[in-house]
Amino acid sequence: ESVRFWWMRFGPLFASEIRKARAQRMRCYSNWQWHLDEVFVKINGETHYMWRAVDHEGEVLEAFVSKRRDRRAALKFLKKLMKRYGRPEQIVTDKLRSYGAAMKEIGNADRQRTGRWLNNRVENSHLPFRRRERAMSRFRRIRSLQKFAAVHASIFNLFNSERSLSSRHIFKRNRAVALAEWRGLGAA
Incomplete structure (x- = not known):
């Protein structure tokens, strides 16, 4: 309930600002490798698919919800992704044939x-999303899932700092910077 309250009060404001800032920064770096996958999500007992893209550093680039898992949905997802971030050098996918048809x-x-x-x-980036999904007791509409996925990705990217790859001192400094940015968005 507290997550829903937070989303209704602050979500739309923060999500759009965080996503714009992240997209702008991502354009500066070379997008050399993306990882694409889809997750099965139940909405009112009906199976839907959430397509997700993660870059080579683990940053969630995009999440897109669709009713089908076919070439048309994969094509729409890829076009949306490439419009925002440009073309990568490599795209890593599972062996779903929809990806191949869309890329062709x-x-x-x-x-x-x-x-x-x-x-x-x-595959590992789905885990934090699944934890939040369970805590929220699933979703009731596609639109609410799409909004939640966008906000969750933005906030996860802000606070995710690969703890195993850095020393404690660097981790604490990065965490302080993320909290300062978050507080700056809250004060605006």
Whole structure:
């Protein structure tokens, strides 16, 4: 309930600002590898699919909800992603044939990589989303899922700082910077 209250009060304001800032920063770096995957999500007992894209550092780029898991949905997701971030050098996917068909239509078929454990980065990025989904007792509408996924990705990216890759001193400094940015958005 507290998450829903927070979302209704602050979500739309913060999410749009955080996403704009993140997208602007991401354009500065080379997008050399993306990981794409889809997650099964139940909405009122009906299965829907949330397509997710994660970059090579674990930052969630985009989340897109659709009723189907076909070429058309994959194509729409890829176009939306490339419009915002440009073209990557590699796109790592699972062996779902919809990705191949959509990439062939875009002209990215030569950039697609599939393999047994290549897509672990995006599979592991589903876990925080699943934890929040369970805490919220699932979703009732596609629109609320889409809004939640966008906000969750933005906030997760802000506070995610790969603890295992840095010393305690650097981790604490990065965490303080993230909290300062968060408080700055709250004060605005």
